[in-house]
Amino acid sequence: MANQLTVVVVEEDRDRAIAIVDALRNGADCNVHVVGNTSGLARKIAEYAPDIVLIDIDHPTRDMLEELTLASGPLERPVAMFVSGAAGGLAQTAIEAGVSAYVVDGLSAERIKPVMDTAIARFSMVRQMRNELAETRRALEERKVIDRAKGLLMKAKGIDEDAAYALLRKTAMDQGRRVADVAEALVTASGLLG
Template identity: 40%
Template sequence: MSEAIRIVVIAPDLDLIDPDDAHAREQAERSRSLRIGLLESGFNLVASLPSDVFLTERLAQLRPDLIIVDAESDARDALEHVVMATRDARRPIVMFTNDHDSGNARAAVAAGVTAYIVAGLQSDRIRPILDVAMARFQHEQALRQELADARSELNELSASVKERKVIDRAKALLMERQKLSEPDAYARLRKAAMDKNLKMVEVAQRMLDVADLLG
């Protein structure tokens, strides 16, 4: 499964790093190590992109299966760009960083990061980390779909109950004013709906509206 995963890495452009900046050189080395580790592990590294305003369009074109954020000092800015870029097309996001602040880790997970990995660039760790991240993301997506389906069923049930109440009120009105039995009142509503090519609840609601208007 891992070999088929299309990965995009979000990281600073290595060609623009100041060679006199020791911290920038260290981060560049981390980025190179990560990319080498991905290739050595057999993953399909389709692109390395900066976290800029064009990220949404680029991700839409590349359609990666997984996104890796490789950032440190600008981790929050990079993460915000990635989260916004994947808002309408959710994808697993794995963040590699040297930031040991647990508060930042919690904030990243709350923002949508699937896995927050601190100092985890050893080649033999990359494959299991990404495989677990993919599995976790798929599990979470399945749970979200189950929740959405449950909400949809609940909404349908609620709507059905409301419709039944409207029809029952209209039946009671017919039974009272035209001295009909319940089956006859139901049959009268059903025939009116068929004749007018409307739903029974629509006919019932119109009848109630007229009754309210006339008193």
């Protein structure tokens, strides 16, 4: 994140919004934007492209929670939600929806900065895990395609596995392509011919 954070505060009560903005400006180097009306929330948040979204809701309903978390793009940026009461089971729903921090007993000035820092850290950790998982899945899929291509070469040319892989690798090098791409082309061509 940049030195100066862009923060969107979703708060319908004007006085509370002013207090939150003051607390943010006193506690962190922020560029703060307040969204006071939740209609068209996704568009309003997207206009500001914030680094983090702070949502302050007294008593959220499940529908409101889903709408707000989806609108604020929890998979794109950290979202910290402050609620007044326990709201029976909504914490789990919020976390599953991607909210980085779910704070009960509302938003108080002295907790804003630590909660923001925690939400940003948690979001970064979850994003890194998602990226690593996607990379692992991609590598596994490539491995499956390479194994299938080796099997096709072994059967068609009567060679062993090492020789099949060496042929794939040599072809990839000769064509300036990745082994997985050559394997994919071979498997696709085999599907068309078979």
